[in-house]
Amino acid sequence: MSRYDWMEYAACAQVDPGLWHSDTGTSTGYGLAKKICASCPVRPECETHTAHLDADEYSTHGVWAGRTIKDRNDERLTTVRQERDEAIIRLLQRGGLDAEEIAVQVQCSSRTVLRVQKAYRAGLGAAA
Incomplete structure (x- = not known):
């Protein structure tokens, strides 16, 4: 089993990935993405994954686990x-x-x- 298997169950995997990533680098339009994340069954796993990415100073732009990089x-x-x-x-x-x-x-x-x-x-x- 892969450490990324949880991603298969992520709510974001079922919709347009563009909702989570803004071309302009702003948070405009992230409202729908955050709503989808709020009810995601694997949000805790996503939060853990995002924390590891952020800790490695990997620029995780867009919305992850319902939060933008500014929120985090x-x-x-x-x-x-x-x-x-x-x-x-x-x-x-x-x-x-x-x-x-x-x-x-x-x-x-x-x-x-x-x-x-x-x-x-x-x-x-x-x-x-």
């Missing part, structure tokens, strides 16, 4: 920011470091550290 890049950026903010909060909770020292450790600006600290404190106040 935005998701990765959000994840990176969340991980950075969590690291900042852990260092703030530990104490003993100022914003500059935390910024050096997390490889961001001290302004970012202060922004995360302010949001964290505001969240603590709302939770109380």
Whole structure:
């Protein structure tokens, strides 16, 4: 059995492949492709496959698993920011470091550290 056997069951295999790839490189017209992907029985396999392609820096233009490359890049950026903010909060909770020292450790600006600290404190106040 091939690692690509799942593709035989993909909803996209039954329709015009042009729906998933824009000649202009824009996301115009991807709405129908995303709807088809939303109900695809092998979407999880497609997501895994796409993650491997993206990780290898293979330019996977078009729609894969219901997301454009912009959607996937935005998701990765959000994840990176969340991980950075969590690291900042852990260092703030530990104490003993100022914003500059935390910024050096997390490889961001001290302004970012202060922004995360302010949001964290505001969240603590709302939770109380």
